[in-house]
Amino acid sequence: MTLLFDNASQIVTCAGAPRARRGAEMRDLEVLTDAAVVVEGERIAAVGPRDAVRAAHPNATVVDCARRLLMPGLVDSHPHGIFGKPRHEEQELRGAGVGYMEIARRGGGIHSSVRDLRARSEDELFSLALPRLRRLAAHGTTTVEVKSGYGLSLDDELKSLRVIRRLQQALPLRLVPTFLGAHEIPLEYRAAPRTRGEYIALIVEQMLPQVAAEGLATFADIFCEPGVYTTDEARIILGAARRCGLQLKLHADELETAGAAELAAEIGATSADHLAAVSEAGIKALAESGTVATLLPGTMLFLGRPRQAPARALIDAGASVALASDFNPGTSPTVNFPLVLTLAVSQLHLSVSEAVVAATVNGAAAVGLAADTGQIAPGFSADLALYDIDDIRELPYWYGDHRCLATWVRGVPAHGVW
Numbered sequence: 002m003t004l005l006f007d008n009a010s011q012i013v014t015c016a017g018a019p020r021a022r023r024g025a026e027m028r029d030l031e032v033l034t035d036a037a038v039v040v041e042g043e044r045i046a047a048v049g050p051r052d053a054v055r056a057a058h059p060n061a062t063v064v065d066c067a068r069r070l071l072m073p074g075l076v077d078s079h080p081h082g083i084f085g086k087p088r089h090e091e092q093e094l095r096g097a098g099v100g101y102m103e104i105a106r107r108g109g110g111i112h113s114s115v116r117d118l119r120a121r122s123e124d125e126l127f128s129l130a131l132p133r134l135r136r137l138a139a140h141g142t143t144t145v146e147v148k149s150g151y152g153l154s155l156d157d158e159l160k161s162l163r164v165i166r167r168l169q170q171a172l173p174l175r176l177v178p179t180f181l182g183a184h185e186i187p188l189e190y191r192a193a194p195r196t197r198g199e200y201i202a203l204i205v206e207q208m209l210p211q212v213a214a215e216g217l218a219t220f221a222d223i224f225c226e227p228g229v230y231t232t233d234e235a236r237i238i239l240g241a242a243r244r245c246g247l248q249l250k251l252h253a254d255e256l257e258t259a260g261a262a263e264l265a266a267e268i269g270a271t272s273a274d275h276l277a278a279v280s281e282a283g284i285k286a287l288a289e290s291g292t293v294a295t296l297l298p299g300t301m302l303f304l305g306r307p308r309q310a311p312a313r314a315l316i317d318a319g320a321s322v323a324l325a326s327d328f329n330p331g332t333s334p335t336v337n338f339p340l341v342l343t344l345a346v347s348q349l350h351l352s353v354s355e356a357v358v359a360a361t362v363n364g365a366a367a368v369g370l371a372a373d374t375g376q377i378a379p380g381f382s383a384d385l386a387l388y389d390i391d392d393i394r395e396l397p398y399w400y401g402d403h404r405c406l407a408t409w410v411r412g413v414p415a416h417g418v419w
């Protein structure tokens with residue numbers, strides 16, 4: 002089937018080389034007017050001036066964009082989509098000044114999500130995740146990375162990853178599964194008779210081989226942060242993950258500087274995420290590497306922390322910067338990716354062009370799909386989002402609003418009725 006997307010106010014293509022944009026390249030945002038897009042099957046076949054494209058495809062089914070804006074579907078490279086109950090009670094406590102450790106002592110924090118997820122069946126987790134991912138999709142996201150990481154046992158991590166596999170079959174979105182067994186050290190390995198070393202051995206010797214054998218994940222991720230996993234432990238776990246054929250990601254230098262960004266660059270991780278506390282050396286290492294710096298400004302906003310990642314310094318040094326939601330029950334329960342773009346402009350001081358590239362081309366690079374999605378260009382997957390705006394600068398401007406009218410993934414309607 003051939004579709005012809007016609008009559009858009011603007012078509013933002015983000016077209017360019019099929020790789021992450023770095024530094025000044027992030028300002029290149031191709032915006033076309035009086036243009037049209039042809040989709041054949043799952044792929045984009047042509048983009049060009051309206052009249053010429055229409056004349057070349059007289060039999061195509063026309064999708065009238067009604068003077069709205071068409072752009073690549075957003076690529077959310079860092080949400081945590083598999084969890085049970087929300088943790089809304091912690092927000093008020095945090096607002097009242099109760100610290101992270103005290104919230105954990107009262108039974109909150111990540112360990113409460115772990116307790117909760119372990120008690121739920123695969124069916125239950127599937128039913129909870131499905132509408133949450135649909136809400137992400139409703140704001141224009143067409144590719145979603147999905148992490149495990151609230152199981153922290155062999156069975157519960159495999160259960161989470163199997164839920165992701167079922168979601169891949171049930172949803173028209175493109176999902177990228179990530180194994181995050183190294184999200185935390187589970188409580189039962191923090192005191193005698195068990196040790197954290199035994200948990201790391203469980204990840205290396207049992208979890209990773211089984212995840213790989215069942216083909217349940219594309220990436221392995223780790224929370225590399227003082228008080229969670231050290232850089233030495235990350236080296237061991239990610240080394241084992243690579244030997245199992247998985248690509249690598251790190252939660253790096255989120256709250257305290259620990260050299261995790263440097264490690265990510267050194268080992269050739271696909272992305273280093275968070276980076277609010279990245280050092281000068283870490284910025285330099287990322288700028289000189291192929292590792293994408295994925296920034297999550299919604300998290301710092303929600304936690305009420307004044308310190309955001311040094312996005313300007315990263316871009317000015319020549320790094321590739323991506324944006325993502327960090328959707329999760331504790332520190333960033335937002336499904337609104339355009340709101341993250343607002344924060345990128347107002348808090349991270351990105352230009353609109355840089356923010357859009359960070360949420361499309363560079364988001365795709367952060368999940369290893371830069372040659373497949375994130376651009377409206379011939380050969381790319383037909384992953385499109387139609388927004389009820391005239392000008393791309395309105396996307397971060399109407400902050401917190403819901404302007405996405407419809408999305409298509411691989412040429413098939415994924416959200417909205419259009």
Ligand SMILES: [Zn+2]
Nearest residue numbers: 079081252327
């Ligand atoms: Zn995360």
